[in-house]
Amino acid sequence: MAIAVEQFFLDPAHRGTLQRQLQEIVTGAILAGRFRPGDRMPSSRGLARHLGISRITVTLAYTELVANDYLSSRGRSGYFVSESAPRPPSFPTQTPSESRVDWSRVLGQRFPPATILTRPEDWRRYRYPFIYGQADARLFDHQNWRKCALQALGARDFAAMTEDSYGRDDPHLIEQIIRNILPRRGIVATPAEVLVTMGAQNALWMLAQVLLTQRRTAAMEFPCYPALREILRQARCNTLEVAVDGHGLPPDDVPPTTDVVFVTPSHHCPTSATMPVARRRELLARAEQDDFLIVEDDYEFELAFTASPSPALKSLDRGGRVAYIGSFAKSLFPGLRLGYIVAPEPLIRELRTLRSLLVRHVPGHMQRATAYFLAQGHYDAQVHKMARAYRERRAVAEVSIQSNGLSIAGASSFGGSSFWMEAPPGIQSAALAERLRQRQVLIEPAAAFFGDGRDPGTHYRLAYSSISVADIPEGIRRVAEECAAMARGAA
Amino acid sequence: MAIAVEQFFLDPAHRGTLQRQLQEIVTGAILAGRFRPGDRMPSSRGLARHLGISRITVTLAYTELVANDYLSSRGRSGYFVSESAPRPPSFPTQTPSESRVDWSRVLGQRFPPATILTRPEDWRRYRYPFIYGQADARLFDHQNWRKCALQALGARDFAAMTEDSYGRDDPHLIEQIIRNILPRRGIVATPAEVLVTMGAQNALWMLAQVLLTQRRTAAMEFPCYPALREILRQARCNTLEVAVDGHGLPPDDVPPTTDVVFVTPSHHCPTSATMPVARRRELLARAEQDDFLIVEDDYEFELAFTASPSPALKSLDRGGRVAYIGSFAKSLFPGLRLGYIVAPEPLIRELRTLRSLLVRHVPGHMQRATAYFLAQGHYDAQVHKMARAYRERRAVAEVSIQSNGLSIAGASSFGGSSFWMEAPPGIQSAALAERLRQRQVLIEPAAAFFGDGRDPGTHYRLAYSSISVADIPEGIRRVAEECAAMARGAA
Missing domain, CATH: 3.90.1150.10 (Aspartate Aminotransferase, domain 1)
Structure with missing residues (x-):
């Protein structure tokens, strides 16, 4: 790494010569592990100009540091941190010891670590x-993904990649979702009914924020996706659990006081039960009757290979009561963090405003690369x-x-x-x-x-x-x- | 676009022959604008297999659609939506008319559109x-960004790009932030004190969520960054405004009841006033005395060209009271949505849990590409x-x-x-x-x-x-x- 001159600051309170101070900055940075063996030091001319001191002071400091084997000189190539410079200690740097902040009081553990799945990092x-x-390198079409990502890095897409687009989504991606993806689930939607999200979990989080309050009640499946339980806890709403059976959530067990029910009808998470179409219609009828909304998490719908999947609950939704969540985590890869919500326009409008506060928008390059991957048939x-x-x-x-x-x-x-x-x-x-x-x-x-x-x-x-x-x-x-x-x- | 067989569903309730139903699906999709002139239809064999019907039924339906000029046949290349097929009407599709959902009641306008800057899309x-x-195409080093992004698309970085990394950040990016960026602001930090965010606004949002409640008080500058005002409104805390003068926020005007103060000391947004070092020390002393925390938004620190910038407030923070926000929006581009928070470890731990609920993590590819851009000196x-x-x-x-x-x-x-x-x-x-x-x-x-x-x-x-x-x-x-x-x- 080339060390930038911006890393050097003079301290007016330092007691000692400028040369001494400079040496201390360098040895301190090496001992703290910030400058590492092989890193290139700034030129003496550049550093002197940056600090507003004479070049000879820098040269003298460097020479002294070479004598002590912190730096080595490679002639015209300049000065480098010596390969035999002292190594930083292996114990971590201490946080400031004067800190009087009582973090347990300040934070109140509002976001305690949730119970998560046991999965080693390695x-x-x-x-x-x-x-x-997780994505399987043996199955993922890495080559065409790279091609599409590279295309989206081109000059023609400069604005799509770089712009602060505020609340807007990439129109190319929206078009692909509407024309290419949603019809596979039997869903017809206009651009104003679709919002791009940072994956399905982000979609669940935003929907909980917008639809729930301390006075409202959410029903969730039992057992259920662990992050959803946490998300509802953070929304501070009342929560009810409805035990699933071999056909997913039984509509008759949804309490009439429910405001929003969260379901995974395509296959229930984690039992994999698929909700039959008759039960989906019942659930929609119950939603009409008891005036509740439905959040449908249609994760993994793409992986239908033993039978054609049923159309989504959303495709049967005549009353405009379903918010549908889709994601590219399984069909592409989870590190992409890309999903979408399909819902009635007033709800999408509210979600868009929330998203613009939260993250502004989903990174432009990810959206455009995915749009190309879909448009060119690689997704299929x-x-x-x-x-x-x-x-x-x-x-x-x-x-x-x-x-x-x-x-x-x-x-x-x-x-x-x-x-x-x-x-x-x-x-x-x-x-x-x-x-x-x-x-x-x-x-x-x-x-x-x-x-x-x-x-x-x-x-x-x-x-x-x-x-x-x-x-x-x-x-x-x-x-x-x-x-x-x-x-x-x-x- | 090649139309996927997954776009076809048979409706058991349909009254009519299978052939008739198939024709209606195609004409309906064309009239709705989902199938467009030039789109390629699935092969008759593939569609028949997908729907579990005979191939002759599909062929008959296609032939009829060609006769009516919805489709055209290009011999061995197959069937395409005809260039002279009827165009969809220009008025938008109606939302379901049976909807009885009262969205104004359901949503309660909790996230009304904020006053934003007037800037035409074009x-x-x-x-x-x-x-x-916004990024300037004349100044941005597009070529090297593309090189680094391409490198991060390589097989060696497959895991970094694709994995669901839960709460973790890319260690390469963290290392670059700690060794390459923060020292320019005089800040020393360990990896446990840094969190990658979806830009500076996402950082402000998360800090407000974690540090503020309905019983706490935030002080902000007046005038101030409009999104911050919205973010604090959503946090439902008490807010106080402190008028800035030609040197930014006057520490003596921060009310003693304040729990968290949000400042832009490098240059105040929007007046550009820079807070002198003496005032920064006063502000830190006031924070100790009245036991409040400081959120420092150090946006645009990179663009120091008329004079060297002062070290960040955070670099003077002995009491561990400052949460520092940096961003790559100005030095790289805003569409990247990449920023970071530097703060004491207990706070970072809490923010990390919140982020894992919210978006899980920042897309892996964006993190790795930025790490390369920094490590290879292109950032400088x-x-x-x-x-x-x-x-x-x-x-x-x-x-x-x-x-x-x-x-x-x-x-x-x-x-x-x-x-x-x-x-x-x-x-x-x-x-x-x-x-x-x-x-x-x-x-x-x-x-x-x-x-x-x-x-x-x-x-x-x-x-x-x-x-x-x-x-x-x-x-x-x-x-x-x-x-x-x-x-x-x-x-």
């Missing part, structure tokens, strides 16, 4: 990662490739699960990327996961989906979106083996 | 755009190039302003990208802007900075970040000319 190093929701090819691979992985996993005597507690009727599993009686899935981790196998214990202390402790999620088909049988064999070992230990 | 078409805060070259150009533009503008008899009400003592102007007595800046717009000149009337109804109506902002140096004299001449014409009209 999951890619595990041989049998049955983990959910991508989704088909994933569906083919997932179908194969799922079939192989099903055989292994059965032949190893493990139990599926739930699976989507049209595809998806995971099984909802139940461990044998008496076996806790958290302990199982811990033992498996020692054997290169990652599974996801289900505690987070149930919320505080209500986890029966026996469920886990087994996803096949990041594991190769060849490794699935051995991975599942190890799951069964550890289950058996635990059962023996308990007996 | 500002790039104006010859004399004295507008603020970019900032120097902008500073040189701005210095020249500012000098030319100053001469023009003076020779045309216009009045500067405020300017940063070290650079920046705009002048804070005052119109001649009796002239309203909003009316002036409107007249100038007819003459290809865009200026920014200042109403939004003052909040509802308290605008003296005479100030405006004249930015030189998006206008070429050659056009500045004529643009300013026109401002003066319209002022004179308005004065004559009033007399």
